[in-house]
Amino acid sequence: MTYGGWIIMILSVGFVTSLFVWTVARVIRTPDASTRLHGEIDIDTRDRDT
Amino acid sequence: MVPYFIALLLLGLPIAWAEWALGRYGGTRGYNSVPGIFRAVLRRPIAPYLGALGLLIPVVIYMYYAYIEAWCLAYSVKMATGQLALGASQHNYVAYFAKFVGFENNGEAFDLSRGIGDSAITYLAICFILNFVLIYRGLSRGIEWFCKWAMPALVLCALVVLIRVLTLGTPDPHYPERSLLNGLGFMWNPGVAGESFWHSLANAQMWLEAAGQIFFSLSVGFGIVLCYASYLREKDDIALSSLTAVAGNEFAEVALGGLISIPAAFVFLGAAGTTEAARSTFNLGFMTLPHVFSAMPFGQGVGALFFFLLFLAAVTSSLSMLQPAIALLEEGLGLGRRASVTLLGFVTAVGTGFVVYFSKDAKALDTLDFWVGTFCIFLLATIQVILFGWVLGIERGYEELQRGAQLRVPRLFMYIIKYVSPAYLVAIFSAWVYQQVTAEKDNYLRAAVHDPVARLSVGLIVLVALLFVLLIAQSVRRWNKNDAQRGVDEP
Numbered sequence: 001m002t003y004g005g006w007i008i009m010i011l012s013v014g015f016v017t018s019l020f021v022w023t024v025a026r027v028i029r030t031p032d033a034s035t036r037l038h039g040e041i042d043i044d045t046r047d048r049d050t
Numbered sequence: 051m052v053p054y055f056i057a058l059l060l061l062g063l064p065i066a067w068a069e070w071a072l073g074r075y076g077g078t079r080g081y082n083s084v085p086g087i088f089r090a091v092l093r094r095p096i097a098p099y100l101g102a103l104g105l106l107i108p109v110v111i112y113m114y115y116a117y118i119e120a121w122c123l124a125y126s127v128k129m130a131t132g133q134l135a136l137g138a139s140q141h142n143y144v145a146y147f148a149k150f151v152g153f154e155n156n157g158e159a160f161d162l163s164r165g166i167g168d169s170a171i172t173y174l175a176i177c178f179i180l181n182f183v184l185i186y187r188g189l190s191r192g193i194e195w196f197c198k199w200a201m202p203a204l205v206l207c208a209l210v211v212l213i214r215v216l217t218l219g220t221p222d223p224h225y226p227e228r229s230l231l232n233g234l235g236f237m238w239n240p241g242v243a244g245e246s247f248w249h250s251l252a253n254a255q256m257w258l259e260a261a262g263q264i265f266f267s268l269s270v271g272f273g274i275v276l277c278y279a280s281y282l283r284e285k286d287d288i289a290l291s292s293l294t295a296v297a298g299n300e301f302a303e304v305a306l307g308g309l310i311s312i313p314a315a316f317v318f319l320g321a322a323g324t325t326e327a328a329r330s331t332f333n334l335g336f337m338t339l340p341h342v343f344s345a346m347p348f349g350q351g352v353g354a355l356f357f358f359l360l361f362l363a364a365v366t367s368s369l370s371m372l373q374p375a376i377a378l379l380e381e382g383l384g385l386g387r388r389a390s391v392t393l394l395g396f397v398t399a400v401g402t403g404f405v406v407y408f409s410k411d412a413k414a415l416d417t418l419d420f421w422v423g424t425f426c427i428f429l430l431a432t433i434q435v436i437l438f439g440w441v442l443g444i445e446r447g448y449e450e451l452q453r454g455a456q457l458r459v460p461r462l463f464m465y466i467i468k469y470v471s472p473a474y475l476v477a478i479f480s481a482w483v484y485q486q487v488t489a490e491k492d493n494y495l496r497a498a499v500h501d502p503v504a505r506l507s508v509g510l511i512v513l514v515a516l517l518f519v520l521l522i523a524q525s526v527r528r529w530n531k532n533d534a535q536r537g538v539d540e541p
Contacts, residue, residue: 001235001239002239004239005235005240008238008240009234012051012055013304013308013309015055016301017301020297023293023294026290026457027294030287030456036285036454037286037287038282038291039295040370041370045281045377047387
């Protein structure tokens with residue numbers, strides 16, 4: 001593992017981990033997050049056959 | 051990693067925001083299918099037909115993704131029952147996987163002589179039936195509730211595996227060069243082995259694959275996000291939701307996957323073996339992770355749980371892949387959900403059967419994955435950034451993105467979407483075409499002409515595309531008729 005490899009690994013893993021933690025913190029702090037924020041799978045497509 | 055992170059910042063993240071905004075824009079104008087959304091944005095007769103890519107991509111990807119989902123389920127069961135305790139030789143794990151999925155001969159996966167419980171086809175049938183029952187009965191929201199618990203468990207499980215991988219050291223004293231540190235170097239050192247850093251950056255195929263990997267990880271350029279975003283309400287947030295999805299996927303891929311799969315593969319397979327196995331990212335985990343689990347305490351249980359949670363994650367992706375086509379069949383042809391699902395079930399079963407039969411060296415899977423999972427995604431992403439940046443316009447686009455937003459997106463990204471992303475996409479694409487045409491060795495373009503299985507695979511893609519073009523033509527007639535009744539001008 002070269003110095004360049006260490007730098008790229010630390011920057012890459014550090015960046016994505018920080019971004020993930022920051023976005024999760026923002027989601028948790030959002031009031032009514034469950035009704036205002038959505039991921040793909042929790043979006044209701046409202047097209048069930050009756 | 052350099053092309054990967056540049057692609058993330060200049061393509062993945064901006065296109066994710068553009069896709070969510072375009073989807074909701076179309077949804078508030080009454081469209082849920084990609085052709086309909088494109089028709090709402092670009093009022094031209096060609097617009098819905100450009101949206102055929104947004105149907106073709108997820109449906110064709112589903113055809114091989116269902117098979118990978120079956121591998122996850124099978125490996126979960128095999129880990130739990132001890133069938134994957136294959137000893138210390140990495141060769142055993144590679145050979146077992148190759149035999150199980152039929153890499154040696156076409157049609158091998160259909161061979162039931164080893165017993166029906168040991169066949170990949172059995173697990174595929176279970177996955178296929180499970181997916182379609184869930185979609186047919188509209189149960190994806192139940193799965194979503196389950197995933198709220200299962201996905202954090204998957205991350206915890208991955209962290210346990212990560213700790214084991216980072217403490218592997220040099221497990222085989224006969225190969226002192228196969229150490230964890232060298233494995234990390236193999237993954238993270240800048241440049242490709244044997245080439246200078248700058249020379250390796252000049253490879254257009256690498257930039258195209260880095261962009262394709264970003265699109266695949268973030269599920270952008272598939273048409274799926276466009277479709278799902280169209281069901282959101284006008285005041286729902288899309289800015290923070292999409293950024294959180296991007297961050298979660300990147301954390302899983304870079305911080306967990308980047309420290310687990312390749313370094314572990316290097317420790318057990320060495321440099322040459324890892325390069326060979328990494329030709330398909332789908333194979334790598336199945337060839338190396340069972341060996342990692344066999345070398346850790348409680349590995350059998352942790353491995354079974356890990357593959358089962360991976361299977362659940364794959365199920366959620368599979369369910370979402372069919373929604374864009376379902377939306378077109380419902381809104382364009384007036385079919386009910388169950389009729390739409392039945393029609394798609396037939397189409398995807400034929401396609402999956404094709405992938406499973408032509409399993410030698412995973413040629414069919416690899417060809418579909420390149421032409422649809424990279425090339426077509428690239429095309430659709432380009433169309434989307436042009437629609438957002440140049441047709442909808444960055445002012446209206448930004449307004450759409452910020453409506454109800456819990457996060458202020460820097461305006462700089464609007465200029466990136468308008469100028470940088472399209473230029474980036476066109477530049478990589480042009481360089482890639484030049485390299486493919488002038489290359490002396492085999493590549494995907496040549497294989498599509500000379501290799502019979504690759505040619506058939508491309509033929510399958512064309513057939514599915516034609517089917518969707520016909521369905522879109524029928525939908526356009528219906529939309530035009532509705533527009534005429536409402537006194538709206540046809541595009």
